[in-house]
Amino acid sequence: xxxxxxxxxxxxxxxxxxxxxxxxxxxxxxxxxxxxxxxxxxxxxxxxxxxxxxxxxxxxxxxxxxxxxxxxxxxxxxxxxxxxxxxxxxxxxxxxxxxxxxxxxxxxxxxxxxxxxxxxxxxxxxxxxxxxxxxxxxxxxxxxxxxxxxxxxxxxxxxxxxxxxxxxxxxxxxxxxxxxxxxxxxxxxxxxxxxxxxxxxxxxxxxxxxxxxxxxxxxxxxxxxxxxxxxxxxxxxxxxxxxxxxxxxxxxxxxxxxxxxxxxxxxxxxxxxxxxxxxxxxxxxxxxxxxxxxxxxxxxxxxxxxxxxxxxxxxx
Numbered sequence: 117x118x119x120x121x122x123x124x125x126x127x128x129x130x131x132x133x134x135x136x137x138x139x140x141x142x143x144x145x146x147x148x149x150x151x152x153x154x155x156x157x158x159x160x161x162x163x164x165x166x167x168x169x170x171x172x173x174x175x176x177x178x179x180x181x182x183x184x185x186x187x188x189x190x191x192x193x194x195x196x197x198x199x200x201x202x203x204x205x206x207x208x209x210x211x212x213x214x215x216x217x218x219x220x221x222x223x224x225x226x227x228x229x230x231x232x233x234x235x236x237x238x239x240x241x242x243x244x245x246x247x248x249x250x251x252x253x254x255x256x257x258x259x260x261x262x263x264x265x266x267x268x269x270x271x272x273x274x275x276x277x278x279x280x281x282x283x284x285x286x287x288x289x290x291x292x293x294x295x296x297x298x299x300x301x302x303x304x305x306x307x308x309x310x311x312x313x314x315x316x317x318x319x320x321x322x323x324x325x326x327x328x329x330x331x332x333x334x335x336x337x338x339x340x341x342x343x344x345x346x347x348x349x350x351x352x353x354x355x356x357x358x359x360x361x362x363x364x365x366x367x368x369x370x371x372x373x374x375x376x377x378x379x380x381x382x383x384x385x386x387x388x389x390x391x392x393x394x395x396x397x398x399x400x401x402x403x404x405x406x407x408x409x410x411x412x413x414x415x416x417x418x419x420x421x422x423x424x425x426x427x428x429x430x431x432x
Contacts, residue, residue, distance in 0.1 A: 164325075
């Protein structure tokens with residue numbers, strides 16, 4: 117027999133659901149994007165990795181600097197938390213300016229670059245560009261060429277931007293390569309002018325058998341990455357910004373949730389997609405808190421874990 121709830125029960129239940137919905141909205145809009153910061157650790161077993169090469173890499177993606185969601189003191193907190201991890205190498209995966217839909221006050225990129233200049237790693241800080249670095253630059257959009265403002269600002273502070281470049285580094289006598297490609301979606305009007313990514317030309321600069329860490333912004337390029345690359349690192353998706361039970365409703369990738377977030381394995385190849393820090397399109401993060409990705413390479417077995425960071429009272 118079907119028993120219908122009384123009017124009082126119905127109203128109480130509706131009120132509870134409304135309260136939960138309101139609380140969830142407050143958390144997703146005002147707490148997770150502004151106050152949470154986690155470190156997500158990966159220790160993948162990688163192909164073509166040199167035995168005995170131990171490498172600690174911090175990966176920072178999708179800052180989208182701008183007020184209210186990513187002010188300069190939030191950037192400073194991320195810098196301090198990253199330095200506290202004592203990485204050997206720091207890689208930045210693009211999208212430094214905030215988009216107009218979620219930015220009430222723009223923060224000059226020269227000020228952003230001044231703060232991230234404080235990042236410290238023995239093997240350096242290296243960056244690539246993302247689509248918003250192009251989309252936010254009206255001059256670059258009009259001329260359909262760079263260098264964009266983000267690149268000029270970072271390089272003025274000593275942070276090289278790797279546009280289709282590869283660089284050989286050495287840790288404890290063991291060589292490895294980092295490589296970064298140009299952005300795949302630099303223009304707001306799609307289909308006009310194509311992208312600036314040159315994956316074959318970038319990897320052609322690798323001149324020996326040492327392992328390669330490849331930086332891309334949009335993860336779809338992973339489909340073209342050859343087995344020669346030990347690990348591909350991507351951003352762009354923000355993990356969907358809303359991610360519940362391992363599923364994100366909206367992902368800016370042709371592969372949907374397959375390329376949404378985390379460690380992706382495809383035909384023996386490996387990619388890690390960072391959830392990044394900022395927001396775009398909508399000012400909400402829910403279930404995918406802002407994160408520093410920490411790679412501990414050269415470990416004996418796969419591992420992944422997450423710890424909470426942040427001692428700044430504003431964001432703690």
